[in-house]
Amino acid sequence: MLEGEATGIGGSAMPTFGTAGGFARSVVQTRARRLALVGFGIWLAAAIALHLLPLTSWWMSLPVFALAVWTDREDTMQLLMPWLKGARGEEAVGRLLSELEPEGYRILHDIDTGHGNLDHVVVGPTGVWAIETKAWTGRVYAGPGGTFMRSGTDERGTLKQALGEAFEVKKRIAHTGLTPWVNALVVLTATELERGPMKFGQVRVIESKDLLPTIRSNPERMSPDDVRLAARAVMLGAGVRGYRVTSWDDATPPQA
Numbered sequence: 001m002l003e004g005e006a007t008g009i010g011g012s013a014m015p016t017f018g019t020a021g022g023f024a025r026s027v028v029q030t031r032a033r034r035l036a037l038v039g040f041g042i043w044l045a046a047a048i049a050l051h052l053l054p055l056t057s058w059w060m061s062l063p064v065f066a067l068a069v070w071t072d073r074e075d076t077m078q079l080l081m082p083w084l085k086g087a088r089g090e091e092a093v094g095r096l097l098s099e100l101e102p103e104g105y106r107i108l109h110d111i112d113t114g115h116g117n118l119d120h121v122v123v124g125p126t127g128v129w130a131i132e133t134k135a136w137t138g139r140v141y142a143g144p145g146g147t148f149m150r151s152g153t154d155e156r157g158t159l160k161q162a163l164g165e166a167f168e169v170k171k172r173i174a175h176t177g178l179t180p181w182v183n184a185l186v187v188l189t190a191t192e193l194e195r196g197p198m199k200f201g202q203v204r205v206i207e208s209k210d211l212l213p214t215i216r217s218n219p220e221r222m223s224p225d226d227v228r229l230a231a232r233a234v235m236l237g238a239g240v241r242g243y244r245v246t247s248w249d250d251a252t253p254p255q256a
Helices: 022-052 058-103 156-174 208-216 224-236
Strands: 106-112 117-124 127-134 140-142 148-150 182-188 198-200 203-207
Touching (some): 058 106, 058 117, 058 127, 127 156, 148 156, 156 182, 156 203, 156 224, 182 208, 203 208
Parallel strands (some): 127 182, 182 203
Antiparallel strands (some): 106 117, 117 127
């Protein structure tokens, strides 16, 4: 049974699928386990050294072991922190989006595309959104020529990523015969925009506090049946194996 699906074919379904920040959390956990294993290996090597080295010289190796543990810890923590911040940001956005569930929205988190993941997808009465969450700190602004900038760094790659994610969602939904516009959003969870929401081409950049008003105020309209159908298509990656979603009760693709 798919997470977020409470019942089988013909039954009602819960409005949320997946876990916000799930992929980022898994990366943190994997690398934390690596640190623990390296620490254990160094401890084991030290224990062996205590037995093999002469009593007059074994203690000289302890500073080397201690330095190795500390260096690996520093390197690993530098790798972990961006992922941990990202996971917390996605979890915060997930909590915000849960407020939409009673209003007929379907919320999907951490959707694997085979070449990355979609942080969040929202399908509801006011349309469809592909949401890329960023837990950036520092200044985010429009640079010369309307370039998307973060603390002096050109972030056009982030805009390209957000557009690609919106295209992926649109491609999946297209297999149902529906053609809603997919709104590409970059949501910032840890910084403020000096001049409020920004738009770069087809991608909007907003603070997390503006997320729900942005979704609720969109003028597009979708029927409850279309919402359920489109959300299931996103969830299943319809069309990957020649599979066509025709109703909400198409619970699982045919077996290969």
